[in-house]
Amino acid sequence: MNRKIVLLFLSLALLSTSHAQTLTVSGAVSKPLVLEASALKAMTHADVRGKDHDGKEHRYSGIPLVDLLKRAGAPMGSELRGKNLTRYVVVKAADGYEAVFALPELDPEFATRTIILADSVDGAALTATTGPYRIVVPDEKKQARWVRGVTVIDVRIAN
Structure with missing residues (x-):
């Protein structure tokens, strides 16, 4: 009986680990995505610098x-005008934490900074407490929107 319980816990741990590696991009997009770690790793990466809670x-x-x-079909660039300017993004973490971004602040035609879904820091994978994915917002005075353990990026339209 104890062996079955141990196997059950191991199975659940593996499921939760694999689920944590999955990222969903959903909501008001034309092509909702469910991306596994391998697909995210293969995408073009950018580097940004930012001060974390440690002040470094x-x-x-x-x-x-x-x-x-863009890959999910959210309006960007020349499409980001009129009613599309009322769209916003809710980034959700595995622990229930959420942060909001206006869609224009993510578009390089409107903003000068690059906000990333980070998977590494200083050349090493994110730790279990901050990863596997974390939103990093360079130059913000507070890291309140640096969402750790990101699982969902949901695009919405304001009423």
Whole structure:
């Protein structure tokens, strides 16, 4: 009986680990995505620098959030006008934490900074407490929108 319980816990741990590696991009997009770790790793990465809660500057590497949104069919560039300017992104973490970004602040035609879905810091994979994926917002005074353990990126339209 104890062996069955141990196997059950191991199975659940493996399922939760593999689920944590999956990222969903959904909502008001034309091509919702469910991306596995291998697909995310294969995407073009960008490096940004930012000060973490420790007050030290670190180099983060990850996928520009705009690239994920474009791949999912969110309006960007010349499409980002009129009603599309009311769209926003809710980034959700495995622990229930959420942060909001206006869609224009993620588009390089509107913004000068690159916000990324990081998968490494200073050349090493993110730790279990911050990863496997983390939103990094360079130059923000507070890291309140640096969502750790990202699982969902949901595009919405304001009423």
